[in-house]
Amino acid sequence: MAEMATDPVCKMQVDPQKSVSSSYKGQTYYFCCDACKTSFEKEPQKYVGA
Numbered sequence: 911m912a913e914m915a916t917d918p919v920c921k922m923q924v925d926p927q928k929s930v931s932s933s934y935k936g937q938t939y940y941f942c943c944d945a946c947k948t949s950f951e952k953e954p955q956k957y958v959g960a
């Protein structure tokens with residue numbers, strides 16, 4: 911089974927191969943859908959801490 915990533919917004923397990931991603935402070939985050947990505951990009955510090 912492929913390595914899974916955790917969507918930082920909704921905490922769902924997502925497949926990095928099939929999900930949308932965003933980079934923040936040199937790290938790549940994966941999301942289940944565009945809505946989660948949009949939420950993250952609005953306030954990334956809310957989801958990953960300072």
Ligand SMILES: [Zn+2]
Binds near residue numbers: 921943
């Ligand atoms: Zn999500």
